[in-house]
Amino acid sequence: MSISTTQGKPGAGGEVATRLAFFKGLQAITARIHATKDIDEIVFELSSDLCAVFGAERLSFFVVNHSGTHLLARVKTGRGAAPGARLPIDESSIAGYVALTREALNLRNVYDAAELAAISPNLRFRTTSDTLGGYRTRQMLCAPIIDPNSGKLHGVIEVINPLTGEDFSPVAKEGLLGLAQTLGVAFAQRSNAPAALRSRYDALIADGRIATGEMDDATRISRETGAHVEDVLVEKYGLPLAQIGDAAARFFNVAYEPFRTDRVKQMDLLRNIKREYVQQNQWLPLEETNEGVVLLTYDPEQVRVSRVAENVFPRKKLAYRVTTHCEFEQTVDHYFEPTMESGSVDDLLHDLLEDEQEGSVADDVSAAADNELVKLVNKIIIDAHRQGASDIHVEPRPGKEKTLIRFRKDGTLVPYIQIPASYRNPLVTRIKIMCDLDISERRRPQDGKIKFRKFAPLDIELRVATVPTAGGMEDVVMRLLANSEPLPLDKLGLSPHNLARLKSVIVKPYGLFFVCGPTGSGKTTTLHSILGHINTPETKIWTAEDPVEITQKGLRQVQVNRKAGLDFATMMRSFLRADPDVIMVGEMRDKETVSVGIEASLTGHLVFSTLHTNSAPESIVRLLDMGMDPFNFGDALLGVLAQRLTKRLCKCKEAYQPDEGEVQQILDEYCEDMAGTPDFKADPAAARAAVLARLKAEHGGADGHFTLYRPVGCTECNGGYRGRVGLHELMVATNEVKRLIQERARVAQLLALALAEGLRTLRQDGIEKVLAGVTDMEQVRRVCVR
DSSP, X not given: OOOOOOOOOOOHHHHHHHHHHHHHHHHHXXXXXXXXSOHHHHHHHHHHHHHHHHXXXXXXXXXXXXXXXXXXXXXXXXXXXXXXXXXESSTTSHHHHHHHHTOOEEESOTTOHHHHHHHOTTOOOOOHHHHXXXXXXXXXXXXXXXXXXXXXXXXXXXXXXETTSSOOXXXXXXXXXXXXXXXXXXXXXXXXXXXXXXXXXXXXXXXXXXXXXXXXXHHHHHHHHOOOHHHHHHHTTOOOHHHHHHHHHHHHXXXXXXXXXXOOBOHHHHTTOOHHHHHHHTEEXXXXXXXXXXXXXXXXXXXXXXXXXXXXXXXXXXXXXXXXXXXXXXXXXXXXXXXXXXXXXXXXXXXXXXXXXXXXXXXHHHHHTOHHHHHHHHHHHHHHHHTTOSEEEEEOOSTTOOEEEEEEETTEEEEEEEEOGGGHHHHHHHHHHHTTOOTTXXXXXXXXXXXXXXXXXXXXXXXXXXXXETTTEEEEEEEEEEOXXXXXXXXXXXXXXXXXXXXXXXXXXXXXXXXXXXXXSSHHHHHHHHHHHHOOTTOOEEEEEXXXXXXXXXXXXXXXXXXXXXXXXXXXXHHXXXXXXXXXXXXXXSXXXXXXXXXXXXXXXXXXXXXXXXXXXXXXXXXXXXXOOHHHHHHHEEEEEEEEEEEEEOTTOEEEOOOHHHHHHHXXXXXXXXXXXXXXXXXXXXXXXXXXXXXXXXXOOTTSOOOEXXXXXXXXXXXXXXXXXXXXXXXXXXXXXXXXXXXXXXXXXXXXXXXXTTOOOHHHHHHXXXXXXXXXXXXXXXXXXX
């Protein structure tokens, strides 16, 4: 299908879409050019694809001869073309003129003498190809092939006659110039290429990553022990798998593909392939792209020679990716992972595909009861729990597009699998059946809960929300609520500064303490850690939660049920009649609940709750705006802890020394929050220097320099990050803070006072965790927005 770039002037949206489609098609071609050493052959193979992308009838490709005086036609498409033609580099031909002047041309009519003369009086169009082939050349777009680094001319490329009959657009010219530059780089790499590599490990020796003697030693150890050579290189010489994979890519002249945990399994490619077959033949289909079916293999040459893949995927183009022995096995394990369910996800989806072909999807309810679909839903939930996911997203798409299932891991959504389109309604129906929702209602949202131990030997609960989407479909989001034990307070990731201040606040006999932050920021986890710290045999603790996510011995926990009239305010009033010492309320979202909380704290009870606010000072102003009496509220308040979760660097992180510019930028961000404090108002430079000195004393090395870390990525993490860490902002309600509350002070006044009394903002706490090597500035900036 051609991508026309020669249409007139469509609307803005159509023009952008056309441009994007054009450059997407061109990008696939340039990727193949970058991955090859035989430029002539690849251009010949891609000639028809290039014509399609440019919406052109023909293409010509010339290279410069060794003496640099002539152009040799290597590719000329169309009947009557003369691939071996020689053209002098002068103005006697269009290609020769482009090579001579090194300028691109966009000609409307090559037979128009006036148009040619306007460019150069001596410029001519050679009609030989037209005469031999009975063809009529009209428009022509030409570009010189030049190495952008050395400026050396390598050839000329021409595209001829747009299929629409209109002129080549400026977008086409821009694309051809980019293509010519890619070809120039490819030619330069070929001319500078070293001697041929004899094995997949030779590039490691050529790059100096390992000595010849060490390589021979690794081969000997492999023969004697039966271990793979690759394992010896990793374990004895510490070579990363990425370097071994890159060396193999250079030897086989195909791209290296590392192991990826977020890869989505394409079940239409795997429907006839089993694990045993993959391990025996050592190749695995990954996906289908513009290049064709992409095959992952340890030895691309062996797969090409055997021609087995061509028989499995007849009439399809094949593209190869090489990988290491270890990463190939990891990918196989990832694709054919055993589970506590009978069969793997691949087998279950394979059975669904067979049922789909047999036309067994009769109606949603009967299909939802299908044994394979039941097993598949259980498998999805089990895998999400094993991978540490917090949420499962089921996202049906219209038409024949597959339903995408994604997991939220460490705060980021990652693809898991795709389900056949015909099973999107039965899949949602099955989930509704598991949580007793109305399966006939698809027009309004519904909420429910799955007690998963009824369906599989795994004691977890899932909170389920269905949302109707366009096209009569429904999305489903399931949050995993593991009945876990609370984290010890010391394991929450609080800085020593914040931990000491928090412990001094929460042991007070009465008062009101809030934990605030957006949904999913770990507020409930923090509250349960606080309760665990003060949970003693002589203390009576009541909690009202929606839902009860974490259970603790010694706590009397109540599940809120609004349908039965049990809301937070009602439960708090009942708690006051049940002789509590400590009350924890899941959320204070209305004036009534806050009022009861203040009343409880003033009558001798310790009250904890959460708020959906951005920072500690903002929480106070928000509660006052809800109508709280400032005197009672000021007396009751103990403190506010604001928090966020950010990604934690994996152990594969790489250390580096930041330059002075980066240190100053980090210092600027740290000090920006302190602009309103008395010290910074009096002498900003001195205050800034004092902050830098303290940070160096706490986080610098013996030489006073900082060591920062950047993400690398390994088989155990997601892009260099693994797990999350909390960022905290603790505001303690001192006498001065209470006075400002009673005066209804603004947020800026409260913040300035709290900073002077020892508060560190979310961003400051994040920066200190960056300096401690826990995370990086990119993640801190993502969650700490000012």
